[in-house]
Amino acid sequence: MNELGNFDIAIIGGGMVGASLALLLAQQKPDWKIVLLEAQNFSDSDQSQFENSFDARSTAIAQGSVEILQDLGVWEKLSQEATAISQVHVSDAGHFMGGLIDASAYQLDAVGYVIPNAWIGRVLLDQLRTQKNIQFIAPIRVEKLKPQQQGALLQVQAQGESFELNCKLAVVADGGDSPLRKSLGIDSHIKDYNQTALIANVAYSEPHKGVAYERFTAQGPLALLPLGNKLTAKESALVLTLPRDQANDIARLNDEDFLQHLQTRFGNRLGKFLRVGKRHKYELKLVTASEQIRSHIVLVGNAAHFLHPVAGQGFNLSLRDCVCLVDALVNGDATDKHLGELGTLQDYLHRQELDQTLTIEFSDKLVRLFSSSSLPLIALRHLGFVGLDLMPAAKIRFANQTMGIAGEKYLSRIK
Numbered sequence: 001m002n003e004l005g006n007f008d009i010a011i012i013g014g015g016m017v018g019a020s021l022a023l024l025l026a027q028q029k030p031d032w033k034i035v036l037l038e039a040q041n042f043s044d045s046d047q048s049q050f051e052n053s054f055d056a057r058s059t060a061i062a063q064g065s066v067e068i069l070q071d072l073g074v075w076e077k078l079s080q081e082a083t084a085i086s087q088v089h090v091s092d093a094g095h096f097m098g099g100l101i102d103a104s105a106y107q108l109d110a111v112g113y114v115i116p117n118a119w120i121g122r123v124l125l126d127q128l129r130t131q132k133n134i135q136f137i138a139p140i141r142v143e144k145l146k147p148q149q150q151g152a153l154l155q156v157q158a159q160g161e162s163f164e165l166n167c168k169l170a171v172v173a174d175g176g177d178s179p180l181r182k183s184l185g186i187d188s189h190i191k192d193y194n195q196t197a198l199i200a201n202v203a204y205s206e207p208h209k210g211v212a213y214e215r216f217t218a219q220g221p222l223a224l225l226p227l228g229n230k231l232t233a234k235e236s237a238l239v240l241t242l243p244r245d246q247a248n249d250i251a252r253l254n255d256e257d258f259l260q261h262l263q264t265r266f267g268n269r270l271g272k273f274l275r276v277g278k279r280h281k282y283e284l285k286l287v288t289a290s291e292q293i294r295s296h297i298v299l300v301g302n303a304a305h306f307l308h309p310v311a312g313q314g315f316n317l318s319l320r321d322c323v324c325l326v327d328a329l330v331n332g333d334a335t336d337k338h339l340g341e342l343g344t345l346q347d348y349l350h351r352q353e354l355d356q357t358l359t360i361e362f363s364d365k366l367v368r369l370f371s372s373s374s375l376p377l378i379a380l381r382h383l384g385f386v387g388l389d390l391m392p393a394a395k396i397r398f399a400n401q402t403m404g405i406a407g408e409k410y411l412s413r414i415k
Helices: 016-028 044-051 064-073 075-081 117-128 179-183 246-253 254-268 314-334 342-370 375-390 391-405 404-415
Strands: 002-012 034-037 058-062 083-085 089-090 098-102 110-117 135-138 139-147 149-160 161-172 190-202 211-217 220-225 235-243 273-278 280-289 297-299
Touching: 002 016, 016 064, 016 135, 016 314, 034 110, 058 064, 058 220, 058 314, 064 075, 064 110, 064 314, 075 110, 075 117, 075 342, 083 404, 089 342, 098 273, 110 117, 110 220, 117 297, 139 161, 139 179, 179 280, 190 220, 190 246, 211 254, 220 254, 235 246, 235 254, 246 280, 254 273, 314 342
Parallel strands: 002 034, 002 161, 034 135, 089 211, 161 297
Antiparallel strands: 058 110, 083 110, 089 098, 139 149, 149 161, 190 235, 190 273, 190 280, 211 220, 220 235
């Protein structure tokens, strides 16, 4: 079997989380040798994926994540295609009560930003190519991850050939379904919402004015995240949550009937829905790994925790995880601990446990509360809306979780 070499850190999964972690590591420890392994092919032609932006999926970047991306030196370029969210409007179908999170109330330019995934990928890829201590290999598939006494051995396949790769720390970032997590015998705790998310971009007749909408209906929640650099833009990224037994029928609707379904569920705040892009379907479950760390192995991103997308917390939590992990590894190195040893990884998880717990519970409770037809829960959610208006402290806590400010405060403590 061929040898690919020895590395300090191997990151398995070159998506947004894996790429961000690689850049954070390279920034803090230029002497560490890092390899980023991605199963999908990447090339300079990827720019064409971004140009077809109407069909691209997007990610909500919380205000607390912006500082991390600024420190990485990628925010200036990312912001070229970022849509600022000036307000988040939360409402319940059929009821007048609702809540409004306004960036100006917190002396912020924006609550958060919406960026097409293709653009995020392109910017991160460009930045990776400038780092001398990161080797990015794609396409390559990790077939097996074998723990070793002082690291891990990876068996990989590329272009029909098999290779071995040694590292001191293996980072598993291969997605929510994580084949490697399963191969390591790490169980997952799964809470099935019995829902399907239908994700697409939509256009409508009135300008969005930088407002994001969280709308809760009897069929499940939906989110509309503004797209386009100008407040006069008339396009949003849609996350439409559907009962699983209805999802296929609604997904198969022609564009006209689908837009009418959306109009009925959302209402007329954005005028008439005029156009819908390519629709993507995802089954919705809360998936949390029973173990995130082992000696010389750590799970990050969706491999560690996969959240409901309507709360927009997944990538932002993972980014904070990465910052905390890098800090723990750097501190361990400063005290002459072996890279990836269990004590260092336990320190990371202990420090990040509260943030993970609060964010996961916030996302889960939001979905369950606003997806229920139970009368007591309906009453609670309406009281919650009243509370947001009458109890400023509760509104601030809700807004801080939405904006990722808890992570921003955390960042200030570790710097």
